[in-house]
Amino acid sequence: MAVKHMTQQQASFHPASYAVWYQDVAGINPHLPAEVDELLQRSRWLDDGNVYVLYDRYTAEFSTATALCIGESVSHHLDQVPESAEQMGHEVSRFGDLLEGWSDTQSEPVSAGGEAVIADFVNRADRALYLARTQGRNRVILTPRPQPANNRQIEPQPR
Template sequence: MRNHHRTTQSSEYLRFAVKHMTQQQAPLHPASHAVWYQDVAGINPHLQAEVDELLQRSRRLDDADVYALYDRYTAEFGTATALRIGESVGHLMDQVSESAAQMGHEVSRFGDSLEDWSDTLSEPESAGGEAAKADFVNRADRALYLAKTQGRNQVILAPRPQPANSRQTGPQLR
């Protein structure tokens, strides 16, 4: 609620609002303040009309009445909307957390792959290190060109080196 009254006028409205608030069954809280301030200041004629109607019927407003008036006439958005927004934000935060956990798992797998490749590439020449390096470059090259054919922002992982009798023929899509 925005107040465009001068301080002296606001003080006078607040004094009347507090008087009305203390005569009701609803406890004193910000929603009650907003409703009664707007009522006595004449800010919202529709609110004034409903307050007058409610007071003629029941003489005193309870908390449910005040919150209903607040939701309809003074809140930037209703309580139900605020709750839905809160639930949506909570759901999004859960998704972010799950994505971060999944990303951590993927990074760990990638680190394991780098470590395996590093071990393979650092093998001495007599153990086939040069052949392993050439195989690594060839697999990476095939994966790169396959990713390029798939379009922008594509990731293709080259398969891990397999024993000669069970070697895979091409890169794996991810």
């Protein structure tokens, strides 16, 4: 029945046209037949413009404009993936360097001031954690290793 209705109209045969006529004859959407009847009373046939309006209004899960907008957004984000992956690689490398430095401090004997180094590390990590939390979601704060020459605290640097 849907195909029969399609052949009696000026609209092209395409998935949107079939979806509109199928839902009309199947009674899936109770408001669609009323609008189809109203359009047919004004004009003897439905053209592609009418069919797409009906499709967007009654059949599509989201409008054609929304689908195009989503497609453009996805394309934009996919274009940024290689740059983000490269940046992530650099950050992972820096994190690895920091872990290696931390591992070196852990292997120092406690009698040579290792407890102070561990306490300093924990304090710097704690400050960095709270600084990251105040700056919002998905933030990472890296702190440089303290320089023992001048023995001063180094504040965390946002990344």
